[in-house]
Amino acid sequence: MTLDWTERFQGTAALPRAVRNRLVDVARIIHMDEGAQVFGPANVPDSLFFLYEGRIRVSQSSESGREITLYRVDAGESCVLTTACMLAEEAYNAEGVAESEITAVVLPKPAFDRLVAEEEAFRKFVFAAYSKRLIDLLRVVDDVAFGHMDVRLAERLLALTGDLKEISATHQQLASELGTAREVVSRVLSDFQKREMIAQSRGRIALIDKNALKILAGSK
Amino acid sequence: MTLDWTERFQGTAALPRAVRNRLVDVARIIHMDEGAQVFGPANVPDSLFFLYEGRIRVSQSSESGREITLYRVDAGESCVLTTACMLAEEAYNAEGVAESEITAVVLPKPAFDRLVAEEEAFRKFVFAAYSKRLIDLLRVVDDVAFGHMDVRLAERLLALTGDLKEISATHQQLASELGTAREVVSRVLSDFQKREMIAQSRGRIALIDKNALKILAGSK
């Protein structure tokens, strides 16, 4: 895979050809299967990570076993949390898990340092990536601290479903998205069902009234 | 104030003299009073911010009027959230308020870009700052999503009190620290009082059994 993968990356500006070529020179391509842990407390990376294909879910989990999704790394984005983890001595409990088969570009730290030093476009890209994640986390804090469960769940359902009509997701998975307990998701979903906004079957949820969900997601 | 203020800054490495001198050349010193809004939604900065003296409290507030402290910027640290805000087109609702009189070094964006490009020590400092804030926010998410109120409040009381015996803080202020409601703080505090861990008077809380608080803060 020697193609121009850097075209995929969305920085504040597209990376110019010269930078791309330099990246291709020093980068290593890796593949991972769905479900693989890309990074985590027991798996601290010493390299920088740029996702070419697939999607990574970054989550945080509590001692008690609950879990919350912090954000997702999409194709074309980098995962700066790994850099943060490298620098931080503090313990953290975030992990990244491949949601699909992924292809990533791995840049060893020295190469990263050199590129950051020498290529402005690359630098901008990295700073933009950091900023995006900070903003993502602000949103998570806002949601968890101030948001209502029904609204948050409606948002997630819409986001996860996209243009489709239904998704396959267990109540437990949705609970892990939102950082709550399965029972809470069950309660809210059965309320949605009573109000005829969704239909449920084992492991599947069909959105039969997206409009109502959107109205709900935008309220409170 | 032409002193070597960069000595104050704690990066991964202390900034070497050459960098300091360059910084002093391009920087502007500003002062603000306690209570002043350093940055916020209505006050997006176009410069980088390095705190020399004082302390800034960075918080996020909800539509409904509740508020939560995200982290504090201490003397010697920079406030990267401002950079993130500059880059982000998204709406955010974080703000920074001076908790004391502050002195800060303001670096216009072009100067910042030049320094980042040319000085490795400065670059490291900035990356470390970003990483620290990311980790800070992870901690906030963990607290809010999974933490228990009594534990969180005990932690805050200990942190805010430091080596002293008591602090002056209203229940509302503590609620704003933790992103909860005043009534909740009142309830937990009266429980602490009943258990003789603290003593309360209007606007003041005395920690009479720090040990018990520490035990509580470390549990759950």
Added chain:
DNA sequence: CACGTTAGGTGACAATGTCACTGAAGAAGT
């Protein structure tokens, strides 16, 4: 000292989290 302002207390109720348990749906083996 009267008054207004702010801090704090209280009770009722709603929303969410926790626990223990039950039943239902699918998967796998015979």
Added chain:
DNA sequence: ACTTCTTCAGTGACATTGTCACCTAACGTG
């Protein structure tokens, strides 16, 4: 097909936290 096992979902009881309305106490000011 039938049994068995595992995973998923539903339920009721209770604890914690959030919300609302209202009250009382402490302080500051004229």
